[in-house]
Amino acid sequence: MPPRLVTGASRTTEIRVLAVLLGESLDSHLSSYTLDRDISVDLPDFTGGAGEVGEISATSAQGVRSRLIMVGLGSAQAAEVRKAGAAAGRRVRGKASVVSVHIALTHAGAFLTSLSLATYAFNDLKSLSDGTKQLETIEIDTKAKWSKLAHHQAIIDGIFLARDLVHTPANIKSPAWMAAQSVLVATANGLKSRVREERELEKEGFGGILAVGQSSRDRGPRFIELSYAPRGSAKWPHVVLIGKGIVFDTGGISLKRPYDIMIAMKSDMAGVAGIIGTMSTLGVTKPRVRVTALLACAENTISGTAQRPSDVITHFGGITVEVKDTDAEGRLVLADALAYAAEVLKPDVVIDMATLTGAATLGLGRQYAALYSNDDELALELETAGLASGDRAWRMPLIEDYRESLRSEIADLSNISSGGVGAGSITAALFLQHFVGDYRWAHLDIAGSGRSEVDAGENIKGGTGYGVRLLTEWLVRQ
Incomplete structure (x- = not known):
C-alpha cells in the first residue's frame, strides 16, 4: 500500500525529516529541539546540497526522543527536490511506519512523491515477513491547508x-x-x-x-x-x-x-x-x-x-x-x-x-x-x-x-x-x-x-x- 499523506505532525513521531535549502542555517530547523551532541560533531560538512543527508539525535520540546534526518534541497529546482525526496525515502525505508516531514508546501509535492517511491516494496506474495517496516503515513508538518494534497496522493x-x-x-x-x-x-x-x-x-x-x-x-x-x-x-x-x-x-x-x-x-x-x-x-x-x-x-x-x-x-x-x-x-x-x-x-x-x-x-x-x-x-x-x-x-x-x-x-x-x-x-x-x-x-x-x-x-x-x-x-x- 502506498503511504497516506496527512497534514499536521504528531508530537510523538520519532523520525522527522527536515528539508534544508543550500546554505540555509540549521538553527531555525533545530531551535525547538535539544540536541544530544553539538551539531558540528554529527553534521560537520552538511551544506544543504541536493540529496545530501545527515542524521542527528535530539529531544523535542514535548520530551520525545527523535531522529532528525536533515535532507538538502539544493537550490530547490524540481530535479533537486526529487533527488532530495528520494534520498530521504532511502534513509527512512524499512525503519518506520510513520514519519513527519518539515518542508515548504511549494516543494512538497515533488519531494513527497519521490520519498514515497523510494520506499516502495512488492511484498504481496511473501508468506513470511522479513521484519522491515512499511511506511504507512507521511505527516506534513504544517498547520496550513494544502490544496494539492489529494492531487499528489492520487499520483503516488x-x-x-x-x-x-x-x-x-x-x-x-x-x-x-x-x-x-x-x-x-x-x-x-x-x-x-x-x-x-x-x-x-x-x-x-x-x-x-x-x-x-x-x-x-x-x-x-x-x-x-x-x-x-x-x-x-x-x-x-x-x-x-x-x-x-x-x-x-x-x-x-x-x-x-x-x-x-x-x-x-x-x-x-x-x-x-x-x-x-x-x-x-x-x-x-x-x-x-x-x-x-x-x-x-x-x-x-x-x-x-x-x-x-x-x-x-x-x-x-x-x-x-x-x-x-x-x-x-x-x-x-x-x-x-x-x-x-x-x-x-x-x-x-x-x-x-x-x-x-x-x-x-x-x-x-x-x-x-x-x-x-x-x-x-x-x-x-x-x-x-x-x-x-x-x-x-x-x-x-x-x-x-x-x-x-x-x-x-x-x-x-x-x-x-x-x-x-x-x-x-x-x-x-x-x-x-x-x-x-x-x-x-x-x-x-x-x-x-x-x-x-x-x-x-x-x-x-x-x-x-x-x-x-x-x-x-x-x-x-x-
Whole structure:
C-alpha cells in the first residue's frame, strides 16, 4: 500500500525529516529541539546540497526522543527536490511506519512523491515477513491547508498501482487478469469500461492482437477500453492513451537469446500499467479533456498455434503486415489500437506508450523515454511535462529515409526493417505511424525508463511506474 499523506505532525513521531535549502542555517530547523551532541560533531560538512543527508539525535520540546534526518534541497529546482525526496525515502525505508516531514508546501509535492517511491516494496506474495517496516503515513508538518494534497496522493497511488501490476508474475498476470484489474480500477474511479475477448476481436478484425495472442490459447488476448467522460464534457478535446500489454514475452518462435533476458519480460506490459495508473488519477485531478484508454493485452509465447516468421496478418482497418520477427510483437498489438482510434474514436490527440525496443535503451539509457511525434507542439508539451514531473522524455526523429526499409514484397509492410538500416527504435516508430490517422500523435518508447535494473534513487529493481506522472501532468495542463 502506498503511504497516506496527512497534514499536521504528531508530537510523538520519532523520525522527522527536515528539508534544508543550500546554505540555509540549521538553527531555525533545530531551535525547538535539544540536541544530544553539538551539531558540528554529527553534521560537520552538511551544506544543504541536493540529496545530501545527515542524521542527528535530539529531544523535542514535548520530551520525545527523535531522529532528525536533515535532507538538502539544493537550490530547490524540481530535479533537486526529487533527488532530495528520494534520498530521504532511502534513509527512512524499512525503519518506520510513520514519519513527519518539515518542508515548504511549494516543494512538497515533488519531494513527497519521490520519498514515497523510494520506499516502495512488492511484498504481496511473501508468506513470511522479513521484519522491515512499511511506511504507512507521511505527516506534513504544517498547520496550513494544502490544496494539492489529494492531487499528489492520487499520483503516488497511481504509480504504486502501476508498479504492482508490473511486478506481478506472469503466471498470475494473464490478459484476462489484466482486464479484471482494469475493470476494478474503472469501477473504483467512476470510469466506463469495456473488454473485448477473442470472439469479438475476430469479428471486428483485430488481426494484430489475435496473431500475437493465439500463441497462448488458454490465456487469450484482451482489448480493454476505459473512458473518462464526466458530465458536460461532450465538447472537450478527446485524448486517447494506448498501451502495449504483453504480459510475458518469450519472443515467440523468434525466441529471445540469451534466455536469461526473459526473466524481466513480465514487465513487457509496463505501458499498459502506466496508463492504468494514469486513469486511476483522473477522478481527482479532473483534467478538462475526455480520455479513452486502449489497452492491448496478450501473451507472446511458443506453441503449435503461435504465429510464424513469414505469416501475413491483416490489421484493424485492412493494412497487411508480413511478420518477419515474432519478437517484434508489441508494434502489432499497438497497430490495431492506433487504427481503431483513427477509424472509430476519431480523437484529437493519441499518445501510445510501450516497452517497444531495446534500441531506445541503447540510445537514451534508463532515465529518458524516447519520444516520437508528428506534431512539434505536442512533442514540446510532453517534453515540458516530463521535466516538470520527473518522467523525462527526449524527442527523437522520424527519419523519412528509413521508411523504405519497412517495405514487404508480399504485404503492405514488414514488421521489422531490412537493408541494414539499424535505428530500431526509429523504424519501430515509423511502423506505428503507418496506422496513425488524422490526429496529433506521440509515441513513447519506454523500454529503458519503464524498468530499473538497479535498486537506487526513486526505484527498486523492476517496474518504475513510468508515465503516470508525465501523462497526468500533461493532461491537467490541457
